[in-house]
Amino acid sequence: MQILSKLPLFKSAEICKIHDQDLEQRLLEMGCTPGEKITVVRRAPFKGPIAIMVSSYMLSIRYDDACNIDIKVINNEG
Amino acid sequence: MMMHVILTSKLLTMKDSDINIVLAGNPNSGKTTLFNSLTGLKQKVGNYPGITVEKKTAKIVVNDFRSKLIDLPGIYSLYSKSIDEKVAQNVICNSYDSDYADVIVVIADASNLRRSIFLLTQIIDLKIPVVLALNMIDVASKKGVVINIDQLSSEMGIKVVAINARKARGLSKLKKAIIETNENASNETPTILDVNDVFGKIIKVINSIRNINNDYASFLSLCGYDMGNSIKQKVEISILSKNNEIIVERLQAKETVRRYKVIDKIISICVRNIEPKGKYKITKIIDDILIHPFFGYVIFLAILFLMFQAVFLWSKYPMDLIEGFFMNLSIWVAEILPSGVLNDLLVNGILAGIGGILVFIPQIALLFAFIAFLEDTGYMARVSFLTDKLLKGVGLNGRAIIPLLSGVGCAIPAIMSARTISSWKERIITIMVTPLMSCAARLPVYSVIINLIIPENVIFGFIELQGLVLMSFYLLGFISAMLIAFILKFIINTSKKSFFIMEMPSYKIPDWKTVIYTIIEKVKIFFFDAGKIIVAISVILWLLSSYGPGNNFQEIENRWVDKENAGKYIAAEKLEYSYAGIIGKTIEPVIKPLGFDWKIGISLITSIAAREAFVGTMSTIYSVGDDSVKTLENRMKSEINQETGKAFYTTAVGISLMLFYAFAMQCMSTIAIVYRETNSIKWPVIQFLYLTFLAYLSSFLAYQILS
Numbered sequence: 001m002q003i004l005s006k007l008p009l010f011k012s013a014e015i016c017k018i019h020d021q022d023l024e025q026r027l028l029e030m031g032c033t034p035g036e037k038i039t040v041v042r043r044a045p046f047k048g049p050i051a052i053m054v055s056s057y058m059l060s061i062r063y064d065d066a067c068n069i070d071i072k073v074i075n076n077e078g
Numbered sequence: 079m080m081m082h083v084i085l086t087s088k089l090l091t092m093k094d095s096d097i098n099i100v101l102a103g104n105p106n107s108g109k110t111t112l113f114n115s116l117t118g119l120k121q122k123v124g125n126y127p128g129i130t131v132e133k134k135t136a137k138i139v140v141n142d143f144r145s146k147l148i149d150l151p152g153i154y155s156l157y158s159k160s161i162d163e164k165v166a167q168n169v170i171c172n173s174y175d176s177d178y179a180d181v182i183v184v185i186a187d188a189s190n191l192r193r194s195i196f197l198l199t200q201i202i203d204l205k206i207p208v209v210l211a212l213n214m215i216d217v218a219s220k221k222g223v224v225i226n227i228d229q230l231s232s233e234m235g236i237k238v239v240a241i242n243a244r245k246a247r248g249l250s251k252l253k254k255a256i257i258e259t260n261e262n263a264s265n266e267t268p269t270i271l272d273v274n275d276v277f278g279k280i281i282k283v284i285n286s287i288r289n290i291n292n293d294y295a296s297f298l299s300l301c302g303y304d305m306g307n308s309i310k311q312k313v314e315i316s317i318l319s320k321n322n323e324i325i326v327e328r329l330q331a332k333e334t335v336r337r338y339k340v341i342d343k344i345i346s347i348c349v350r351n352i353e354p355k356g357k358y359k360i361t362k363i364i365d366d367i368l369i370h371p372f373f374g375y376v377i378f379l380a381i382l383f384l385m386f387q388a389v390f391l392w393s394k395y396p397m398d399l400i401e402g403f404f405m406n407l408s409i410w411v412a413e414i415l416p417s418g419v420l421n422d423l424l425v426n427g428i429l430a431g432i433g434g435i436l437v438f439i440p441q442i443a444l445l446f447a448f449i450a451f452l453e454d455t456g457y458m459a460r461v462s463f464l465t466d467k468l469l470k471g472v473g474l475n476g477r478a479i480i481p482l483l484s485g486v487g488c489a490i491p492a493i494m495s496a497r498t499i500s501s502w503k504e505r506i507i508t509i510m511v512t513p514l515m516s517c518a519a520r521l522p523v524y525s526v527i528i529n530l531i532i533p534e535n536v537i538f539g540f541i542e543l544q545g546l547v548l549m550s551f552y553l554l555g556f557i558s559a560m561l562i563a564f565i566l567k568f569i570i571n572t573s574k575k576s577f578f579i580m581e582m583p584s585y586k587i588p589d590w591k592t593v594i595y596t597i598i599e600k601v602k603i604f605f606f607d608a609g610k611i612i613v614a615i616s617v618i619l620w621l622l623s624s625y626g627p628g629n630n631f632q633e634i635e636n637r638w639v640d641k642e643n644a645g646k647y648i649a650a651e652k653l654e655y656s657y658a659g660i661i662g663k664t665i666e667p668v669i670k671p672l673g674f675d676w677k678i679g680i681s682l683i684t685s686i687a688a689r690e691a692f693v694g695t696m697s698t699i700y701s702v703g704d705d706s707v708k709t710l711e712n713r714m715k716s717e718i719n720q721e722t723g724k725a726f727y728t729t730a731v732g733i734s735l736m737l738f739y740a741f742a743m744q745c746m747s748t749i750a751i752v753y754r755e756t757n758s759i760k761w762p763v764i765q766f767l768y769l770t771f772l773a774y775l776s777s778f779l780a781y782q783i784l785s
Contacts, residue, residue, distance in 0.1 A: 021327045021328070021331070022577070024327070024331055025157065025327050025330050025331050026159070026577060028334040028335060028338075029154050029155040029157055029196060029334055030193060030579065031192055031338065033334070033339075034335065042365065042369060042463070043371075044369070044371070044463055044464060044466070044467060045371040045467075046467055047467065048463075048466060048467035049463050049467070049476065049578060051582055053358070056192070057190050057193065057581060057582075057583075058361075058581070058583075058584075059579070059580070060462075060466075060578070060579075060580050060581075060582055061578065062466065062470070062577070062578045
C-alpha cells in the first residue's frame with residue numbers, strides 16, 4: 001500500500017481508498033472508483049498539483065489531496 | 079467597466095413554446111459548440127432569474143415544433159457543489175422550473191464515455207425523456223474506440239445519435255430523435271441502477287411523502303437536493319433522515335460506486351478497445367512545452383505580453399479609421415446644419431460621445447478574442463494547473479485564474495465566472511480582487527494618457543514603449559490583486575476545506591464560431607449597455623457645461639465685448655463658470671494633491687457610473703466652445719497649466735491619473751454584481767472603500783514624488 005502523492009511519474013496504480021469524505025465523493029463522480037487504474041503524468045513544481053490519467057482522460061488534483069489517496073502499485077506495467 | 083444587463087426575472091406562467099429542450103453534459107464535451115450549431119445567431123444570453131449565472135436560450139423550430147433550447151452550465155453529476163452546478167441540477171430536477179425539460183439532450187465525448195454517461199444514467203433514472211448525443215464518434219473510432227451504438231441504445235433504453243457538433247454532422251438525426259423521444263415520453267424506460275436494491279425501503283417511504291413514485295428523485299431528496307419538494311415534505315424528509323442516522327456523503331459515495339459498476343458493465347458490452355490509442359499523443363507533446371515546470375511559466379508570461387502588444391498594435395489602424403470617420407462626420411454635420419444649440423448638441427454632445435465609445439471597439443474585440451481563443455483551445459486549464467500552487471498561497475484557487483484573466487475583459491462576467499469555485503472563501507476572495515484586474519474600460523483611459531505622455535519609441539528594436547507601459551499597468555493590477563488576496567486570506571475565516579479537482583481537456587483547434595460568437599456578444603454588451611449610459615452622460619454634460627447659473631455667461635460676454643479674437647477666451651471662461659465647472663471647482667481642493675484640476679474632476683464624477691465615460695467626458699468638456707474639430711489627444715496636448723505656463727499633462731499628472739483609474743471602483747455595475755453575487759451589502763462596501771483608499775493613496779504618492 002502506498003499513497004498517490006509518492007507515486008513516481010508514469011507509474012500506474014490502482015485506487016484503493018480515499019480518506020477525506022468530501023474529496024472521496026468529488027473524485028468518485030469523476031470516475032476515480034476503487035480498483036480503477038490511474039497513471040501519474042504531470043507534476044507541477046513545488047508540490048503543486050499533479051495530473052493523472054483516469055478512465056482515459058487527464059485530471060489534476062492538489063498534492064495535499066493526493067496524500068489522502070491510498071493506492072496499490074501495478075508492478076508488471078512498470 | 080462595462081455595464082451588463084441584468085435581466086429581471088421573467089415570469090413564465092405559460093409555456094411559450096411546444097417543447098423545452100435542455101442541453102446537458104460534462105464541461106469540454108462540445109456542448110456549447112452543439113448549441114451554436116443548432117441555433118446560430120438566434121441565441122439570447124441572459125441570467126437565471128434572481129441570480130447571475132449565464133443562461134443561454136434560443137427559440138428554434140425542430141421538425142415543425144416550436145422549441146426552446148436551453149444550454150446548461152457543464153456538470154459531471156447531479157451532485158452539485160458550486161453555484162453554477164446547482165443551477166444546472168435545479169433545471170434538470172425541479173419540475174416547477176420554467177425551463178424544466180420535455181426532453182434532455184445529454185452530449186458526451188465518445189472517447190470519454192465512462193465518465194460522460196454517469197450523468198446520463200442519473201437523468202435516465204429520474205425518468206426524464208432523454209437522448210444521448212455521442213460527439214466525435216468518428217474521431218474516437220479512428221483511435222480504436224469502437225462503440226456499438228445500437229447496443230448502447232438498447233442497454234440504456236434511450237435513443238443514441240452519433241454527431242459531430244463542430245462539423246454540424248448528425249444534427250437532423252438528433253432532431254428527429256428529440257421529437258420521437260418527446261412523443262414517446264410516456265413509455266417506461268428501464269432503470270439503470272435501482273436504488274431500492276441498494277438502500278431498501280426508505281426510498282418507498284420518501285415516495286409516499288413526496289406523493290410521486292420516482293425512486294431516484296426520492297433518493298436525491300434524501301441527499302438534500304432541491305427536487306421541487308414543498309417545505310412540509312422537506313421537513314418530513316429531513317426528520318426521516320435524522321431518525322435513520324443518514325450520512326449524505328456516505329450515501330452518495332455508495333450510490334456512485336454502484337452506479338459506476340453498472341456503467342462499467344454496459345461499457346464492456348458496447349465498447350471495444352476502451353482505451354483510446356494516441357488520444358493524448360499530440361496533447362502530451364504540447365504539454366511537454368506548455369506545462370513544463372520552468373518554460374511553462376515563461377511561455378505563459380510571453381503569451382500575456384504578446385496579447386497586450388497585439389491589442390495595442392493591431393487595433394491602431396481600425397481605430398484611426400473610426401476616429402477619422404467621426405471627425406469627418408462631425409465636420410459635415412456642423413456645416414450642413416444651421417449653427418445654434420441643436421448643431422452644438424449634436425456635434426459636441428452626441429457625436430463626441432458615440433465616437434468616443436466606438437473607437438475602442440477594435441481593442442475590446444481583440445482582447446476578448448484572445449481570451450476566448452485561449453479558453454477554447456484548452457490552455458486555460460493548463461494555466462490553472464500551473465498557477466494553483468501560487469494562488470493557493472494567497473488564499474485563492476487555480477480556478478480563479480479564469481475570473482482573473484477574464485477580468486482583463488470585464489469584471490462583470492469575470493465575477494460571475496467565479497461561481498465555478500466551490501469553496502466559499504476562495505470565491506469571496508476572487509470576487510473581492512477581480513476588479514483590480516485592468517478591465518477593457520480602463521483601456522480607453524490608459525490609451526489616451528499613454529499616447530499623451532509616453533513617446534512612440536521602440537526599445538531593443540522590437541518592444542514598443544507604449545505597449546510596455548500599458549502592460550506594466552496590467553501587471554500592477556495583477557500584483558495588487560495577489561497582495562490584497564493574501565491579506566484577505568487571514569481576515570476571512572472558514573473551516574471548510576477547498577479543492578482543486580479539474581479536468582485537463584485534450585488540446586483542440588479552437589472552434590472559430592464559438593470564438594466569434596463570444597466576441598460579438600461582448601462587443602454588443604459594451605456598445606449598447608455602456609454606450610447608452612455614455613451617450614446620456616455626454617448629453618447631460620453638454621448641458622451642464624453649456625449653461626451656468628444666474629447671468630454668469632452674460633457678464634463674461636459683456637466683459638470681452640469689443641475685443642477681437644476673444645471667442646476662445648470667452649469659451650474657456652464660460653466653461654469655468656458653467657454648472658459643470660462649478661461642480662469641478664468644488665471638488666478641486668480634494669484632488670489637487672493628486673495633480674488633477676477641475677476638468678479632470680468632472681470626469682472623475684462622471685466615471686463613477688462607468689470608467690469609459692472618462693474619454694467621452696473629456697471629449698465633451700474640451701470641445702465645448704471650440705469651433706474647430708480636433709481629436710481629443712490634440713486638445714489635451716494643447717492644454718496649458720495656468721500656474722506654470724507649460725503643458726498641463728505632464729508625466730506626473732498622467733501617471734497619477736492612470737493610477738487612480740487602475741484602483742478606483744468606478745463602475746456601478748460591478749458594485750451591483752458584487753452585491754448580488756455575495757448576497758450582502760458588506761462585501762461591496764468593503765470593496766469600494768479599500769479600492770478608493772488605494773486609488774487616492776497611490777495617485778497622491780505618484781504625483782508628489784514625480785512632480
